[in-house]
Structures are given as C-alpha cells and as structure tokens.
Amino acid sequence: MTVLNVNGQQHRIDVDPRTPLLYVLRNELKLNAAKFGCGLGQCGACTVLVDHEPVFSCILPISVLEGRYIRTVEGLGSEGRPGPVQSAFIEEQAAQCGYCIPGMMMRAQGLLEHNASPSDAQIRDAMAPNLCRCGTQMRILRAVRRAAKAMMADAGTIQETAK
Amino acid sequence: MVWRVLLTVVVVIGSAFGAFYAWAWNSEIPPTNAPATLFDPGIVAKGAQLAAVGNCGICHTQAGAKPYAGGFPVQTPFGTIYGTNITPDPDTGIGSWSETAFRRALHEGVDRTGNHLYPAFPYDHFTHATDSDIGALYAFLMTREPVAKANRAPAVPFPLNVRLFAAGWKLLFLHKGQIPPDASKSAEWNRGAYLAESLGHCGACHTPRNVLGGEKRDGQFAGGQSEGWLAPALNAASPAPVSWTAEQVYAYLRNGFAKQHGLAAGPMQPVVRNLKKASDADLRAIATYVASFAGLQNDADREQETQKALDFARSRDSKVPMPPSGAITTSTRADAKPGRTNNDSAAPSGAVIFVGACASCHHSGGELPVSRPIELGLSTPVNAPDPAALLRIVLDGIHPSSGERGPIMPGFSRALTDPQITALVSHVRSQFSRQPAWPNIAAALTKVRQNKEPATEAP
Numbered sequence: 001m002t003v004l005n006v007n008g009q010q011h012r013i014d015v016d017p018r019t020p021l022l023y024v025l026r027n028e029l030k031l032n033a034a035k036f037g038c039g040l041g042q043c044g045a046c047t048v049l050v051d052h053e054p055v056f057s058c059i060l061p062i063s064v065l066e067g068r069y070i071r072t073v074e075g076l077g078s079e080g081r082p083g084p085v086q087s088a089f090i091e092e093q094a095a096q097c098g099y100c101i102p103g104m105m106m107r108a109q110g111l112l113e114h115n116a117s118p119s120d121a122q123i124r125d126a127m128a129p130n131l132c133r134c135g136t137q138m139r140i141l142r143a144v145r146r147a148a149k150a151m152m153a154d155a156g157t158i159q160e161t162a163k
Numbered sequence: 164m165v166w167r168v169l170l171t172v173v174v175v176i177g178s179a180f181g182a183f184y185a186w187a188w189n190s191e192i193p194p195t196n197a198p199a200t201l202f203d204p205g206i207v208a209k210g211a212q213l214a215a216v217g218n219c220g221i222c223h224t225q226a227g228a229k230p231y232a233g234g235f236p237v238q239t240p241f242g243t244i245y246g247t248n249i250t251p252d253p254d255t256g257i258g259s260w261s262e263t264a265f266r267r268a269l270h271e272g273v274d275r276t277g278n279h280l281y282p283a284f285p286y287d288h289f290t291h292a293t294d295s296d297i298g299a300l301y302a303f304l305m306t307r308e309p310v311a312k313a314n315r316a317p318a319v320p321f322p323l324n325v326r327l328f329a330a331g332w333k334l335l336f337l338h339k340g341q342i343p344p345d346a347s348k349s350a351e352w353n354r355g356a357y358l359a360e361s362l363g364h365c366g367a368c369h370t371p372r373n374v375l376g377g378e379k380r381d382g383q384f385a386g387g388q389s390e391g392w393l394a395p396a397l398n399a400a401s402p403a404p405v406s407w408t409a410e411q412v413y414a415y416l417r418n419g420f421a422k423q424h425g426l427a428a429g430p431m432q433p434v435v436r437n438l439k440k441a442s443d444a445d446l447r448a449i450a451t452y453v454a455s456f457a458g459l460q461n462d463a464d465r466e467q468e469t470q471k472a473l474d475f476a477r478s479r480d481s482k483v484p485m486p487p488s489g490a491i492t493t494s495t496r497a498d499a500k501p502g503r504t505n506n507d508s509a510a511p512s513g514a515v516i517f518v519g520a521c522a523s524c525h526h527s528g529g530e531l532p533v534s535r536p537i538e539l540g541l542s543t544p545v546n547a548p549d550p551a552a553l554l555r556i557v558l559d560g561i562h563p564s565s566g567e568r569g570p571i572m573p574g575f576s577r578a579l580t581d582p583q584i585t586a587l588v589s590h591v592r593s594q595f596s597r598q599p600a601w602p603n604i605a606a607a608l609t610k611v612r613q614n615k616e617p618a619t620e621a622p
C-alpha cells in the first residue's frame with residue numbers, strides 16, 4: 001500500500017510499488033491530464049510537479065513519492081475556474097493537437113513558482129525538456145509570459161487587499 | 164660572530180631570491196599589428212585542426228558568448244581562473260601579440276608583457292609543441308573575429324595571486340623541449356604521442372596531480388579529476404571492464420561513443436565536440452598512443468577478459484525485471500481498504516527505484532525507439548573507484564550540447580531525494596559491478612551536489 005498526496009488529496013494505492021506514477025495517475029486515479037508520450041523521460045508529456053519541482057512521471061516509481069506533494073493539471077484549476085496558467089494557455093490558444101500541453105503547463109507552473117518574472121532566456125531554458133511536435137512553441141512561450149504577468153498582477157491585488 | 168652568521172644567511176637568501184627573480188623576470192615583447200590577410204589559408208586550416216586537438220575553445224569561451232573571447236571559469240584547487248580573450252582584438256585580446264610573443268606564452272607560460280601565466284593554462288604540455296604548429300595556431304587565432312571583451316581577474320587567494328609563484332611552479336614542473344621520438348614504436352604512435360602530450364594535453368585531466376598541482380610524472384594517465392568529474396585512468400588502472408583498443412578510442416574520440424564503453428559525458432563531451440574538426444589521421448594517431456597504455460595488450464588475453472566482462476554484464480542485465488507496462492489491473496481505487504499492505508513501499512529499496520526509474524532504458528529486453536545505452540555492467544562510472552561520476556550522471560542526466568543531436572538521459576536531482584539516490588546508486592553498484600561496494604555514497608552525494616558544474620559552450 002502506497003499513500004500518495006495528489007492535488008491535496010490522500011490516496012491509498014495498492015499497486016506494485018515499482019509502478020511509475022503516470023500509470024497510477026491515469027489508470028487508478030483517472031487523472032488523465034498527464035500523457036504518455038515516450039515512457040522514457042525524453043518528451044515531457046507526462047510532466048507533473050512533485051514538491052514544486054517538475055518531474056517526468058513516467059519514470060518515477062510511486063515508491064519514492066510517499067509523503068511528497070504531487071500536483072497535476074487537475075490541481076491547477078477546473079473547467080469553470082481555470083488557474084492563471086490554464087487561462088493563459090486558453091487565451092493564447094496555445095495548443096494544436098494539445099498532447100504536450102498538460103506537461104507544458106506543469107513545467108510552466110513549476111518555473112513560475114520559483115521565478116515570478118522569468119526572462120525569455122529563462123523561460124526557454126526551463127521549458128526545454130518538454131517537446132512539442134506540432135510546433136506550438138511560440139504560442140506556448142507567449143502563454144508562459146502571459147501567465148507570469150497574470151500571476152504577478154494577482155499577487156499585487158492580494159497585497160493591495162491585505163493592506 | 165652571531166652577526167656574521169646572520170649576515171651571511173641574509174646575503175645568501177637575498178642573492179638566491181635575486182637570482183630567482185632575475186631568472187623569473189621576462190621582458191615585454193613590443194606590440195605588433197599582424198594583418199590577417201598575410202596568413203596562408205592552408206596554414207590557417209592546419210591551425211584550425213590543431214586548435215581542435217588542443218581544445219582551446221573550451222577554456223577560452225564563456226557559455227553563450229563569442230568564441231575564443233574568454234571568460235570560462237576553470238576551477239582548480241587553488242582558485243578559479245578565467246580563460247582569457249584570445250581573439251585578435253588589440254586591446255582586450257591578443258591582437259597586439261607577435262608570433263614570438265604567442266610562442267613564448269605556449270612554450271614558457273609568459274604573456275606578451277612578461278607576466279607569468281598560471282598553469283591552469285597547460286603550458287607544461289604546450290611547451291612540447293613545434294614552432295611550426297604554434298605558427299599555424301597563431302595564424303588560425305589571428306584570423307578569428309576580434310571581440311572586445313575584457314579579461315576577468317583570477318579569483319586566486321593571496322599569496323598564490325603573486326605571479327612569481329607561477330615562476331616557482333615552473334621551476335618544478337615545466338620541462339621544456341620536444342618529445343623525443345621512440346624508435347621502437349610506429350610513426351603513427353609517435354605522432355599520437357606528440358599530439359596527446361603537447362597540444363592535446365590529455366594528461367591535464369587524466370593524470371593525477373600532486374599537492375602543488377603538478378602532474379605526477381610516475382603516474383601518467385593513472386586517472387585524475389576535472390570539474391568535479393572523474394577523469395578515468397587510461398592505463399592499466401582503467402575502471403572500464405573491457406580493456407580499450409585503439410579502434411574503440413578512435414570511435415570514442417570521433418563520435419563520442421564506443422561500443423562496450425559508452426558515451427562521452429561531462430567535460431569530455433565538449434572535447435569530443437571540438438575534436439570534430441580534427442583530422443581522422445590525427446585522431447587515429449592519438450587513439451593508437453592512448454590505447455598503448457591500456458591494461459591488456461595481448462589480443463588473446465584481451466578477448467578472454469572481454470568475454471568475461473560481457474558475460475557478467477549480460478547476466479546481470481537479464482536479471483532486471485521488466486518495468487510494469489501500462490496495463491495494471493491489480494489495483495484498488497482511491498478508497499482502497501487498508502490492510503492489503505505491500506511492505507516494499509515503506510522504504511523503497513534501490514532495486515525498486517531502479518525498475519521504476521531506470522529500467523525502461525537500462526534493461527536488455529524490448530525495443531527502444533532511441534539508441535539503447537550500453538549494459539551498465541560495462542559502464543566506467545559504475546565500475547569506477549568512487550561514485551562521483553555516477554552520482555553526477557544520476558543527478559544531472561546526459562544532454563547533448565545545445566543544438567546538437569545525441570543521447571539523452573533525464574537527471575533525477577529533483578525527482579529523487581538524497582536517501583533514494585543513495586539507495587539507487589548502491590543497488591546499481593552491487594547489481595552491475597564486480598567491484599566492492601562504495602563505502603560512503605551519502606557523503607559523496609553531498610559533495611557532488613555542492614560542486615556544480617560550470618556550463619561549457621565551445622565554438
């Protein structure tokens with residue numbers, strides 16, 4: 001039995017502890033945002049956050065994740081109330097087939113949690129592990145910039161109201 | 164009487180220092196303006212190949228900046244020294260250096276104005292380069308794009324920052340002169356010896372150094388350090404389970420990959436990238452020379468040992484269970500009843516982590532859409548005397564240099580915790596190596612984590 005904390009909820013999982021997280025997210029928890037692209041840690045379609053760090057869930061056995069905080073796109077917001085990164089991707093229409101996008105959003109979220117106003121070079125650097133075969137990169141970059149601005153603005157309003 | 168003795172001591176020390184100072188003093192060589200148009204294109208092309216063999220571009224180029232304009236931090240146990248601007252810019256580069264001044268720098272480690280250079284610039288090797296090769300290098304550098312970029316002062320603590328110390332170092336470790344040819348060896352071997360020992364400066368990383376930073380003369384190619392990586396021994400002490408052949412060394416230098424050995428990583432990766440411009444004949448010569456140090460020179464012995472290593476590697480490899488595929492049916496849902504406990508998950512063992520994190524690439528079954536890595540049982544880092552290189556690879560992975568094709572391995576520095584990495588690395592050692600277990604992986608991991616590798620960007 002492995003206890004996983006996904007998007008703030010505890011789940012008791014009874015599968016082989018060697019199973020990579022991606023399969024558990026999709027098959028057991030029916031959280032289907034993270035995608036299977038290569039299964040080899042080479043494409044980033046399966047990217048999720050573990051303790052605020054983007055990781056490839058296809059090569060991370062659940063046994064190493066007990067007591068750690070896992071987040072997927074489902075934890076960023078809902079269809080009715082998308083989070084800032086999701087909204088930015090929607091507003092920039094940053095998707096062709098969309099297969100890489102959940103991974104892109106999680107990597108962007110991870111970046112923005114560490115660095116609220118990244119430079120273009122920093123965004124490119126941080127997003128580099130995630131591949132997009134449709135060629136949506138320019139829109140994705142715009143979406144990340146937009147999300148950064150939105151999150152800064154949000155933080156500003158929160159500070160204003162706190163005063 | 165006492166005064167007399169004291170006076171004699173003072174005079175002796177004083178004159179010894181005076182003599183040393185006089186010996187160590189170098190005059191300035193007047194500035195010059197060497198017009199680029201005067202260089203023969205054939206000589207420039209030869210210089211380009213020699214610059215590739217010498218890997219000048221690595222230490223003299225900062226990541227993301229213009230080639231040869233300096234700024235790369237060379238970390239030494241004595242402090243950080245920044246590669247200088249060697250573009251022909253007259254003010255910040257070497258544009259005002261005559262060929263004589265350039266030759267003096269390579270042969271004697273003295274800059275144009277007469278300052279002693281730190282031995283991070285490996286003039287203890289370059290001193291063996293022929294005048295004509297240095298002339299070609301000079302022609303090549305003088306025809307590069309001049310870049311105005313001021314040199315960064317070395318971060319070396321007192322008293323080592325007194326340049327005269329470098330003169331003292333030379334007294335001990337600079338052995339000038341050509342490398343005497345060995346008549347008992349082939350012309351190719353002798354060519355390789357010349358290139359490897361002079362411009363190639365292989366020993367700068369692969370030969371251990373003494374406390375003063377000089378290469379140990381009795382330990383040639385016995386293995387050293389570079390930028391926090393292990394520079395493996397190239398002689399009989401090589402940790403590679405399969406003894407290197409000239410053909411394999413050549414493949415490794417040419418393509419960055421040798422069957423039965425694996426790929427060039429760490430500081431060797433930019434070396435191989437630079438060597439792309441080196442000629443085939445020169446690489447084969449270097450390979451012939453380097454392989455002549457390998458442990459097994461007799462073909463029959465070699466074949467026997469290779470077979471043993473391969474058998475061992477394959478036997479261990481096939482014992483790795485396949486990672487579970489997508490079809491997992493033995494599950495309960497999020498509302499699982501407690502009680503069906505699987506104790507493995509309480510403290511994941513290295514073997515459990517290996518299957519979930521590594522085996523999808525590092526096992527022998529199934530097909531990979533990308534090139535398959537070599538069996539871990541043949542890997543040099545896995546069989547090395549200490550775990551630093553393997554830890555570095557597990558943490559950072561392997562990535563081709565920006566814009567280039569090449570094998571990729573993701574790093575696990577953030578995905579796995581320190582105890583998990585320690586367990587994993589300890590498992591890999593016991594599963595895939597016949598060498599004894601590493602005693603203190605956790606401490607080595609802390610050290611490797613602290614020692615961040617500087618980014619390299621070669622032209």
Ligand code: FES
Nearest residue numbers: 037038039044058
């Ligand atoms: S599916 Fe995980 S990196 Fe490609």
Ligand code: FES
Nearest residue numbers: 096098132133134
């Ligand atoms: S949108 Fe199709 S792979 Fe990125």
